[in-house]
Amino acid sequence: MTTTGPGRRPWSRLLPNTAPWHSSADFRLVWTSGAVTMLGSVFTLTAIPLQIADATGSPLAVGAVGAVELVPTVLLGLYGGVLADRADRRRVVLATEIALAALSALLLLNALAGEPMLWPLYLAAGCAAALQGLQQPSLEAMVPRLVPHDQLMAAGALLSLRWSTVGLAAPAAAGVVIATAGVGTAYLVDLATFLVSIALLARLRPLRPARAEQAPALGELAEGAAYVARRPDLVGTYLVDLMATAFALPTALFPFLAEELDARWALGLLYSASAAGALAAAATSGWTDRVHRHGRFVLLSGAAVGAATAAAALGSGIWAVLLCLAVAGAAHWVGDTFRAAVWNRSIPDGLRGRAAGTELLIGAAGPALGDLRAGGLAARYGIRAALRTGGLACLVGTGVLAAALPALWRYDDRTDPHVAAVRAATVPAGNGDRHPDR
Numbered sequence: 001m002t003t004t005g006p007g008r009r010p011w012s013r014l015l016p017n018t019a020p021w022h023s024s025a026d027f028r029l030v031w032t033s034g035a036v037t038m039l040g041s042v043f044t045l046t047a048i049p050l051q052i053a054d055a056t057g058s059p060l061a062v063g064a065v066g067a068v069e070l071v072p073t074v075l076l077g078l079y080g081g082v083l084a085d086r087a088d089r090r091r092v093v094l095a096t097e098i099a100l101a102a103l104s105a106l107l108l109l110n111a112l113a114g115e116p117m118l119w120p121l122y123l124a125a126g127c128a129a130a131l132q133g134l135q136q137p138s139l140e141a142m143v144p145r146l147v148p149h150d151q152l153m154a155a156g157a158l159l160s161l162r163w164s165t166v167g168l169a170a171p172a173a174a175g176v177v178i179a180t181a182g183v184g185t186a187y188l189v190d191l192a193t194f195l196v197s198i199a200l201l202a203r204l205r206p207l208r209p210a211r212a213e214q215a216p217a218l219g220e221l222a223e224g225a226a227y228v229a230r231r232p233d234l235v236g237t238y239l240v241d242l243m244a245t246a247f248a249l250p251t252a253l254f255p256f257l258a259e260e261l262d263a264r265w266a267l268g269l270l271y272s273a274s275a276a277g278a279l280a281a282a283a284t285s286g287w288t289d290r291v292h293r294h295g296r297f298v299l300l301s302g303a304a305v306g307a308a309t310a311a312a313a314l315g316s317g318i319w320a321v322l323l324c325l326a327v328a329g330a331a332h333w334v335g336d337t338f339r340a341a342v343w344n345r346s347i348p349d350g351l352r353g354r355a356a357g358t359e360l361l362i363g364a365a366g367p368a369l370g371d372l373r374a375g376g377l378a379a380r381y382g383i384r385a386a387l388r389t390g391g392l393a394c395l396v397g398t399g400v401l402a403a404a405l406p407a408l409w410r411y412d413d414r415t416d417p418h419v420a421a422v423r424a425a426t427v428p429a430g431n432g433d434r435h436p437d438r
Contacts, residue, residue: 037097039170049252050178085141085353133357161283176268233411277332296409301332313388343356
């Protein structure tokens, strides 16, 4: 466990702060269930585009998965935020996890058929996006209820470390499994991990809404949107994330990039490269606790993601491309960590679900639009052009946002009034076994 004090060795200041893991049993359950679910989901996220690419040979057909995911995300993502503020967050997460497990079973049955059909792949992608739209706001809004306010930065870093660790190992493992045992085995792994995750989430204590009164859903949605609109620093965090994911997240291109580089064997490494960079950043995340100007790091990391993605288009071999993607992943991790710090530390609990719904909408719309953009440009102008233009657009767009939203550049959690209000209203979180919701 990372500690503080004059006796610490200088290098230990870079190690992640594990205080949230030790202080909250419920945080450990959420962290572990998420790791297990993510492991299986990466297998499915690798198998679906590969199935579509093998069946159609079209980058546009692979990119169209993003369009299929976008509509249900828009329809249900914001409502998921309302649901997170008016229902038991544990119950919402558990119910949607069960439904996602059922979708994995459907994909497994289709893969085992004599001639797997194409339309179930798009249907499953759309339904999964809808369910994740309902689930994610409750999942994100849980964390500030599970750990003390002064551990939220560390909790966000640990959650990012989880993502990057799984994201590094799982794509490479998925590539090996699919190449040797087929896509059916990948869907079977996903189903098994969902069952484990459900068992862990069932042990989580109830997380009932912080307020008893409830307005009509549209009224609550409008209230949440009005709150976000009044905070240009929050708006800026969402837009920087949108820039990075819509322009500089070229995952739809990876099957074709591997072919162009004559490195089909490296498809799993292409999916893992971003996570490798994120893991390197997360493993040295101790410094993040000492940063207070979070908005500044959100903007700088967005620019770095764009620059690294554009540089990947110039790579002459697989290893140069992988290095650029790893740098982009590290920068994206920094941005995600400080975005989460702004959200968790400055948004009141009664509005946190709806704010998370807005974040989910942006976070899901960006990759969906990015897949469609990358696939369309690659089909017309080539893989390298799609990479290059996306990275440059992200770099320039982030610079425009820095100039247009100075509140984000100036954000400082030591002086921000929203942070002070949330800190004053927060009931200290202890071990889950002693929480009054029990």
